[in-house]
Amino acid sequence: MEPNKYSTTKRVFLWMLQLTAAGIFLQTLFFKFTAAPESVYIFETVGMEPYGRIGSGIVELMASVFLLWPRRAWLGAALGLGTISGAIFFHLTTLGIEVQGDGGTLFYLALTVFVCCLAILILRRKEAIKGVKDLLNLNSY
Template structure:
């Protein structure tokens, strides 16, 4: 196995781990997911996007989780790897935007008691962003 393939597989494994482990939270409507998407929906109302805020709060976790699942599947297949990496890069760019430019914040609240995650979710998102970018660069000629 070449070093390029080894690095690519490692990066895909990391992205898949982050995306797939979060599906449980997004697809079951966990408290963490409700807090994240409600916080963003409340912010949307303050910037003129109130018309979409209720749908985002109710279904955002499913849509984002579904997109992450599709991106992971596309990255696993060498023929669609660049497309999957680009899709993963797009969705995680949105996550990073919401962490940095909305009340969600880097050190976000994870439960009704006000406990925070210490920034773990944000830092994992940054790792996924870099990984998707590298996967895209390393495999862009495969598509």
């Protein structure tokens, strides 16, 4: 389904969701890629420094690009949902809601991304199903 086949209201809502998720991902990339002390602390705590920090940053960058590409926003949402689920898991099991006195900001941003990506996948489910079918049918490429 082409993005322009949506109603104006749905298109605006989808763009708000996509921009919110991509914006949060892109903002945190600076900290991951520059090895900011907070980011290094988080990934050391979960035993994934530096590979987890850099790897998740690369996946989040890919998710952001796809979220900003309307025909592939479903793929960005799927990548984003997967990576942010890991972040939420570690917040709930190892890091805690509050990390280094941030008042829970990182956790709440992760929840925001989770909700945005889930909503995008639900609203773009027909595109996602078609996209997965196309990916599985490699003869079409």
